[in-house]
Amino acid sequence: MSSANWYKYSSPATFYSLAGRMIPWFYAAAAVLSVIGLYIGFVLAPTDFQQGESYRIIFIHVPASWMSMFIYVVMAVWAAFGLAFNTRLSFMMMSALAPTGAMLTFVALWTGALWGKPTWGAWWVWDARLTSELILFFLYIGFMALQAAIDDPRRADRAGALIALVGVINVPIIYFSVRWWNTLHQGASVSVNKAPSMATIMLTGMLVMAFAVWMYAIAAALSRARSIILERERNSQWVAQLLESKE
Amino acid sequence: MKSRHKKLLLIAVVVLALGAVAALVLNAFQSNLVFFFSPTQVANGEAPMERAFRIGGLVEDGSLRREPDGVTAHFRITDTAKTIPVTYKGLLPDLFKEGKGVVAEGRMNTGGVFVAEQVLAKHDENYMPPEAASALEQAQKAQQTLVAPK
Numbered sequence: 001m002s003s004a005n006w007y008k009y010s011s012p013a014t015f016y017s018l019a020g021r022m023i024p025w026f027y028a029a030a031a032v033l034s035v036i037g038l039y040i041g042f043v044l045a046p047t048d049f050q051q052g053e054s055y056r057i058i059f060i061h062v063p064a065s066w067m068s069m070f071i072y073v074v075m076a077v078w079a080a081f082g083l084a085f086n087t088r089l090s091f092m093m094m095s096a097l098a099p100t101g102a103m104l105t106f107v108a109l110w111t112g113a114l115w116g117k118p119t120w121g122a123w124w125v126w127d128a129r130l131t132s133e134l135i136l137f138f139l140y141i142g143f144m145a146l147q148a149a150i151d152d153p154r155r156a157d158r159a160g161a162l163i164a165l166v167g168v169i170n171v172p173i174i175y176f177s178v179r180w181w182n183t184l185h186q187g188a189s190v191s192v193n194k195a196p197s198m199a200t201i202m203l204t205g206m207l208v209m210a211f212a213v214w215m216y217a218i219a220a221a222l223s224r225a226r227s228i229i230l231e232r233e234r235n236s237q238w239v240a241q242l243l244e245s246k247e
Numbered sequence: 248m249k250s251r252h253k254k255l256l257l258i259a260v261v262v263l264a265l266g267a268v269a270a271l272v273l274n275a276f277q278s279n280l281v282f283f284f285s286p287t288q289v290a291n292g293e294a295p296m297e298r299a300f301r302i303g304g305l306v307e308d309g310s311l312r313r314e315p316d317g318v319t320a321h322f323r324i325t326d327t328a329k330t331i332p333v334t335y336k337g338l339l340p341d342l343f344k345e346g347k348g349v350v351a352e353g354r355m356n357t358g359g360v361f362v363a364e365q366v367l368a369k370h371d372e373n374y375m376p377p378e379a380a381s382a383l384e385q386a387q388k389a390q391q392t393l394v395a396p397k
Contacts, residue, residue, distance in 0.1 A: 046376035047376060047377065048374050049377040049379070049381075050342060051370060055374055080255065080259070081255075084251050084258060085251050119340070119341070119342050121343075121368055128280050165265075169262075169265055169266050172266075181281055182282050182284075184283075184303075184350055184367060186370055186371050197374070198374040199375040199379060202374050
């Protein structure tokens with residue numbers, strides 16, 4: 001595989017049409033997996049031995065939390081690529097991911113509050129896990145606010161990339177917070193160095209939902225990237241041709 | 248080395264340096280990031296006795312006693328090494344149970360009893376159907392009776 005091929009796909013014009021063809025498939029996969037995942041989670045999975053039915057929010061809470069952290073890491077990788085190789089598309093992908101990441105962080109915090117009240121007895125506590133996830137939410141909001149505040153797209157990209165790179169340090173802190181400190185939040189049920197501490201059917205539902213959220217995040221980010229491309233390349237020839245062909 | 252690879256390396260170094268800074272700062276703040284103290288830490292005087300703090304551990308089996316007024320509860324929090332008596336006036340969370348995790352926030356009174364203002368249940372990361380849980384419990388009991396005669 002020559003490097004020339006990769007540069008072809010990093011051209012916004014090529015990427016625009018490629019993404020357009022891929023988006024419906026990702027949305028379809030997200031829809032199908034959500035239906036399967038929710039069916040497993042809310043119909044097939046049994047009641048939990050200590051939490052009863054309230055544990056079922058895990059099928060939304062954990063996939064949203066995982067993706068909220070993962071998207072930030074992906075943003076940081078795009079930021080690093082953008083700064084190193086000066087590719088416009090890297091920065092566009094970085095900006096396109098932020099709103100989805102912010103939304104999933106909000107979902108994680110919100111479902112966490114709904115879960116915390118019936119189980120712990122509190123909507124919110126200032127323990128290390130919850131606080132660091134809240135900081136992640138502020139990082140997403142800060143990233144979007146900063147990018148929106150700077151008119152010159154190139155400067156906005158660089159400023160945003162800086163937040164993405166500096167903020168990525170928060171992600172391992174969120175992930176390991178339950179191990180490093182005493183927290184009210186329980187430890188991880190699924191991790192690489194031990195067997196999952198969940199019944200198989202519950203685990204299956206959670207993983208299917210995680211893939212569903214993943215597919216949705218890709219579809220949403222690609223759609224948003226297409227809008228950003230059109231906006232930024234509005235004076236280019238290929239966009240003019242595209243508009244002509246649509247008329 | 249190409250200039251863009253140099254740049255990538257520089258970014259990696261900066262991120263690693265920031266990570267090291269974050270690790271050092273967090274290490275320095277370690278004690279403030281602790282959500283609760285264990286009964287052993289409290290017994291060793293590591294908890295701030297002069298102000299409100301949280302104790303976390305298990306509700307000791309057989310220690311829960313409710314007063315006739317229906318809202319005051321007495322129980323002991325244990326980490327199996329040390330035990331702290333707690334008194335609490337208010338509604339206990341649904342998952343509050345003997346032998347299960349708990350985090351209580353309040354102050355130590357002069358008599359060595361922890362007067363809680365808030366009691367939170369701390370559950371673990373295990374999820375399974377009730378049948379599996381009772382099967383597990385029976386297996387553990389069977390194992391204990393096998394070991395006990397020695």
